[in-house]
Amino acid sequence: MFGNLLKSKKPQAIETNGLSDDDMEPHVNGNGVSNGLASNASRFTMNNGVSELIRKPVIETKGITKTYKMGDEVLNALSGVDITIYQGDLVAIMGPSGSGKSTLMNIVGCLDKPTSGTYKLDGVDVEKMNDDQLAGIRNQKIGFVFQSFNLLRRTPSIENVAQPLIYANVGGRERSKRSREALEMVGLGKRLHHHANELSGGQQQRVAIARALVTDPAIILADEPTGNLDSKTGAEIMCLFQTLNAQRGMTIIFVTHDPRIASHCKRVIRIADGRIIGDDVTVDFLDACKGDTFRE
Amino acid sequence: MLFELLKLAIRTLRANGARSVLTMLGITIGVGAVITLLAVGTGVQKYINDQFSSAGTNLVAVQAGRAQRGPGGGGFGTQAAITIDDYRAIVAGVTGVTDHAADFSRAATFVYNAKNSEVNVQGVTASYLTVRNIAMGEGRFFEEGDEQARARVVVLGPTVVNDLFPDEEPIDKMVRLNGVPFKVIGVLAPRGKSLFGDQDATAMIPLATAHERVFATQARTPNGDLRLNTIMLQTVDEKARLAVKQNISDILRVRHRLPDDEENDFTVLTSAELIDAFGAVTGVLTAFLGAIASISLLVGGIGIMNIMLVSVTERTREIGLRKAIGARSRLVLMQFLIEAMFLSLLGGIIGVIIGVVGAKAIEYFASFTTVVQLPAVLLAVGFSLLVGLFFGIYPARRASQLNPIDALRYE
Numbered sequence: 001m002f003g004n005l006l007k008s009k010k011p012q013a014i015e016t017n018g019l020s021d022d023d024m025e026p027h028v029n030g031n032g033v034s035n036g037l038a039s040n041a042s043r044f045t046m047n048n049g050v051s052e053l054i055r056k057p058v059i060e061t062k063g064i065t066k067t068y069k070m071g072d073e074v075l076n077a078l079s080g081v082d083i084t085i086y087q088g089d090l091v092a093i094m095g096p097s098g099s100g101k102s103t104l105m106n107i108v109g110c111l112d113k114p115t116s117g118t119y120k121l122d123g124v125d126v127e128k129m130n131d132d133q134l135a136g137i138r139n140q141k142i143g144f145v146f147q148s149f150n151l152l153r154r155t156p157s158i159e160n161v162a163q164p165l166i167y168a169n170v171g172g173r174e175r176s177k178r179s180r181e182a183l184e185m186v187g188l189g190k191r192l193h194h195h196a197n198e199l200s201g202g203q204q205q206r207v208a209i210a211r212a213l214v215t216d217p218a219i220i221l222a223d224e225p226t227g228n229l230d231s232k233t234g235a236e237i238m239c240l241f242q243t244l245n246a247q248r249g250m251t252i253i254f255v256t257h258d259p260r261i262a263s264h265c266k267r268v269i270r271i272a273d274g275r276i277i278g279d280d281v282t283v284d285f286l287d288a289c290k291g292d293t294f295r296e
Numbered sequence: 297m298l299f300e301l302l303k304l305a306i307r308t309l310r311a312n313g314a315r316s317v318l319t320m321l322g323i324t325i326g327v328g329a330v331i332t333l334l335a336v337g338t339g340v341q342k343y344i345n346d347q348f349s350s351a352g353t354n355l356v357a358v359q360a361g362r363a364q365r366g367p368g369g370g371g372f373g374t375q376a377a378i379t380i381d382d383y384r385a386i387v388a389g390v391t392g393v394t395d396h397a398a399d400f401s402r403a404a405t406f407v408y409n410a411k412n413s414e415v416n417v418q419g420v421t422a423s424y425l426t427v428r429n430i431a432m433g434e435g436r437f438f439e440e441g442d443e444q445a446r447a448r449v450v451v452l453g454p455t456v457v458n459d460l461f462p463d464e465e466p467i468d469k470m471v472r473l474n475g476v477p478f479k480v481i482g483v484l485a486p487r488g489k490s491l492f493g494d495q496d497a498t499a500m501i502p503l504a505t506a507h508e509r510v511f512a513t514q515a516r517t518p519n520g521d522l523r524l525n526t527i528m529l530q531t532v533d534e535k536a537r538l539a540v541k542q543n544i545s546d547i548l549r550v551r552h553r554l555p556d557d558e559e560n561d562f563t564v565l566t567s568a569e570l571i572d573a574f575g576a577v578t579g580v581l582t583a584f585l586g587a588i589a590s591i592s593l594l595v596g597g598i599g600i601m602n603i604m605l606v607s608v609t610e611r612t613r614e615i616g617l618r619k620a621i622g623a624r625s626r627l628v629l630m631q632f633l634i635e636a637m638f639l640s641l642l643g644g645i646i647g648v649i650i651g652v653v654g655a656k657a658i659e660y661f662a663s664f665t666t667v668v669q670l671p672a673v674l675l676a677v678g679f680s681l682l683v684g685l686f687f688g689i690y691p692a693r694r695a696s697q698l699n700p701i702d703a704l705r706y707e
């Protein structure tokens with residue numbers, strides 16, 4: 001799988017602005033980032049082995065399995081997953097339905113525990129933590145964005161965003177200040193007091209992202225954040241992720257079925273049948289905030 | 297944090313307005329019923345105390361027949377009677393008594409100005425007013441001399457005056473009792489209704505006059521003795537009561553020639569005993585009413601539990617989300633507990649208001665004093681909080697133990 005990838009010593013911090021818009025079409029129509037190489041020689045992908053030396057790993061899993069017992073049948077949702085994700089990564093996870101993407105995300109997000117294997121988050125063994133400590137980690141280190149948004153209906157967006165801060169024991173004034181900032185960041189500065197059910201799908205997802213950002217976590221995990229949105233709105237979300245990744249250095253991992261979305265990521269991990277089948281780094285990923293198709 | 301959870305609870309309850317109100321209703325009705333019924337019970341108790349203490353607590357009363365299980369216990373024996381000779385013997389033989397009185401009362405036809413009515417006529421000794429602690433309205437009461445002279449003088453209760461002399465001055469008017477002419481010499485001060493009826497619907501005449509002139513045919517026993525309804529003695533103090541009671545018993549048993557194995561054919565009651573007896577009855581009544589009302593509180597509590605369980609199921613995804621964004625189990629538990637307790641506390645407070653209004657309404661429409669006591673209010677409010685806590689714990693625990701992943705997946 002990795003054989004067809006060019007190795008490159010170029011550092012990953014690249015100028016996305018350098019890409020011209022007409023580059024996008026053939027790329028987007030391809031079967032994914034790693035195939036871009038075949039169609040266009042100007043693209044570089046690289047094995048992330050190089051960058052391991054440079055950057056600090058925030059997520060390290062070794063031999064993670066997850067088994068569900070359904071009566072007599074045993075279902076291996078994950079069968080030995082080793083991944084390492086570095087600070088500042090922008091990772092898309094792709095794979096067919098039922099391949100274990102959500103299962104993996106939930107484990108990485110400390111929402112679920114693996115059946116076996118080890119998981120280190122920021123160098124700390126997650127298996128050794130009790131439920132309260134895990135809740136603390138979910139609150140402080142991780143921002144989770146769900147496909148179905150999971151907002152509190154009939155609650156103003158600013159209150160929705162403020163919820164994690166309540167559990168972080170942040171005082172009322174500070175809370176609303178930070179919630180407002182987070183909403184401004186996702187471009188909803190004018191929708192602070194709209195109730196969640198009065199917003200469009202894209203806006204709701206942005207509120208959900210603001211809620212994930214508000215605690216200023218190191219990692220944002222998003223399970224099909226654009227799955228319920230049209231491609232234009234999906235691009236807006238993608239642009240937001242790129243901006244957060246570039247400006248704040250947040251590590252962002254998300255699941256998507258859409259190759260166009262994935263083409264905006266630095267790294268694409270492919271998963272099938274509970275195993276990693278591909279892990280490619282794209283040097284010249286697209287700028288979601290500029291592309292024609294994704295233009296707001 | 298507690299404050300945040302409280303705000304959250306209020307917002308959630310407001311968002312589900314109709315349901316919250318209906319849930320609260322159970323507790324509200326329960327607490328309202330407890331408050332009102334306790335107020336009525338306490339009112340009855342207070343009323344009885346007032347009744348008897350107005351008659352003086354050092355009073356000992358002797359009546360014919362055997363009282364069966366306390367006051368109002370019904371049937372006095374019929375054959376035995378107490379007589380004026382018993383009265384004299386008691387007065388002569390009992391020590392520790394400051395004053396005494398006796399009465400003989402029957403219904404009589406009362407005629408004035410061609411107006412005819414049936415009135416309870418009490419033949420009483422001149423001392424009756426003092427012993428019973430009754431005040432005069434106008435005119436005078438009769439004296440020993442009137443009694444010895446079997447004077448045909450009558451003192452009327454206010455109800456009789458209202459009925460028969462609506463716009464006339466009754467004093468010095470001539471009336472007829474069972475056909476015997478009488479002169480009205482006074483009117484009693486109003487005393488109001490008692491447990492046994494209107495105390496003001498009475499006409500008092502000297503005992504001897506009643507015996508000899510008005511009720512001559514009914515006044516004598518087969519042996520020719522003059523009957524009495526009640527003998528009343530005022531003891532020097534509370535402590536003398538029991539001794540006096542025993543003393544009377546001894547004298548009457550000898551006079552009535554009762555063998556040792558036979559029970560008294562008369563009843564000696566003290567006012568304190570009456571208060572106690574009534575107090576016991578009303579106490580049981582109050583407890584009974586309270587118990588019934590508590591059952592409705594219990595039902596209200598089950599209603600809260602029911603709704604909270606529904607709420608937990610309905611909000612499974614919310615719970616999953618809260619856990620996913622870092623709520624610890626204990627906080628989720630507290631959130632639901634606070635919701636349940638807030639709901640029941642609010643229901644309880646509204647219940648107290650409704651209960652007090654209910655008690656006042658009873659007082660207004662039934663002209664009956666009710667007493668809302670602070671301890672009862674605190675008890676009811678505290679109890680409703682406990683109901684919320686007790687019935688909220690199970691749903692709250694269910695919520696807090698949800699696994700975030702399963703909860704988020706819940707449809």
Ligand SMILES: Nc1ncnc2c1ncn2[C@@H]1O[C@H](COP(=O)(O)OP(=O)(O)OP(=O)(O)O)[C@@H](O)[C@H]1O
Pocket residue numbers: 068070075076077095096097098099100101102103104
């Ligand atoms: N709670 C569970 N109980 C039993 N099996 C489960 C459970 N959760 C997931 N699975 C199974 O594990 C496998 C992986 O599921 P997962 O949700 O991770 O797939 P996915 O890659 O996210 O799929 P999709 O793209 O459709 O979201 C599936 O076969 C699924 O049926």
Ligand SMILES: [Mg+2]
Pocket residue numbers: 101102103223
């Ligand atoms: Mg999934």
